[in-house]
Amino acid sequence: MRAATIRAHGGPEVVEVGEVPEPRPGPGQVAVDVRAAALNHLDLWVRRGWPGLHVSFPHVLGSDVAGVVAEVGPGVDAPRPGDAVVLSPGIGCGRCPRCLAGEENLCRRYTIIGEHVAGGQAERIVVPARNALPKPPALSFEEAAAVPLTxxxxxxxxxxxxxxxxxxxxxxxxxxxxxxxxxxxxxxxxxxxxxxxxxxxxxxxxxxxxxxxxxxxxxxxxxxxxxxxxxxxxxxxxxxxxxxxxxxxxxxxxxxxxxxxxxxxxxxxxxxxxxxxxxxxxxxxxxxSTMGSAAELALVLRFVVEGKLRPVVDRVLPLAAVRDAQALLADRAQFGKIVLTP
Incomplete structure (x- = not known):
């Protein structure tokens, strides 16, 4: 599949759009065909790297994702293939007291999509099924991708x-x-x-x-x-x-x-x-304060559905323009979110 990746930390030149192996879902996971993926400053920081950040190269960028479930792994009853979803970007272990209390962002094994694990600026992404929340029907995929992390x-x-x-x-x-x-x-x-x-x-x-x-x-x-x-x-x-x-x-x-x-x-x-x-x-x-829980994101999405909160999309660019998108973000040339489509 095509994906925006880095094979080393550095400047804009390390970002490439190319072919990487297509991921397959394991037990408790779903594969999502990406329809839209928004940028964050986190993409710039991950690209540059910092002491203590460890990723497997090539690393796929992107924390904010909306798409359609393509395949589910063993033990997954919901969501189902064909469901439109928006992804909660934080992943807890699902077993510790913090996760069981719905505070996965305080889990000691907490990871963020696109930071610690492969992200969604790609044609497909695999995540735990619990991270795939229903996309509000009134939102386009681009608008839905503009919601999660920020x-x-x-x-x-x-x-x-x-x-x-x-x-x-x-x-x-x-x-x-x-x-x-x-x-x-x-x-x-x-x-x-x-x-x-x-x-x-x-x-x-x-x-x-x-x-x-x-x-x-x-x-x-x-x-x-x-x-x-x-x-x-x-x-x-x-x-x-x-x-x-x-x-x-x-x-x-x-x-x-x-x-x-x-x-x-x-x-x-x-x-x-x-x-x-x-x-x-x-x-x-x-x-x-770092991120939040999937329950909080579900509440935010409810307010979006009710029209009390509104995602703002500055512009939509093709995945191939990811370097241009990062440059716009670095220059603070946008208002709201820059969104990529595969």
């Missing part, structure tokens, strides 16, 4: 970890990114006032259309000063932080007394300066 990440961070409450103010950085697009909508759904930042006025206007109440261009404005102005100097109750080094110090200063900063990523660097005086004196909570 909406799940934002939901678990805001609803599960930060526990956003009605009437609070939430600062969402990089509102044009996949996580940002999801977080603006989820914070509004939870009853919050949303201050959105982005690097262009065009992206900010699109964020407003998704529900953002206040807009800050962080390229032309000091976002800390603007947040304090917009909150009568109180600061925000919650910061959704996924930019990392570029915004971290400012995020701490933008938080209110007793505020919560929930971090889900570090796109611009993982080693920012943290002034602990602001943390302990102002009694801030710094919360880490």
């Amino acid at each position: 909406f799940l990440t934002a939901w678990h961070a805001l609803a599960g970890r930060a526990r956003v409450r009605t009437g609070e103010t939430v600062l969402v950085h990089a509102a044009g990114s996949g996580v940002g697009v999801a977080a603006v909508q989820i914070a509004k759904l939870l009853g919050a006032r949303v201050i959105a930042t982005a690097g262009s006025d065009a992206k900010l206007e699109k964020a407003r259309a998704l529900g953002a109440d206040e807009l800050v261009n962080y390229e032309t404005t000091d976002f800390v000063h603007e947040v304090r102005r917009l909150t009568d100097r109180r600061g925000v109750e919650v910061v959704l932080e996924h930019v990392g080094k570029k915004t971290w110090e400012g995020s701490i200063l933008a938080a209110a007394l007793g505020g919560r900063i929930v971090t889900v990523g570090a796109t611009t660097g993982w080693d920012p300066v943290t002034d602990l005086r602001h943390v302990f004196y102002r009694q801030l909570s710094i919360l880490g």
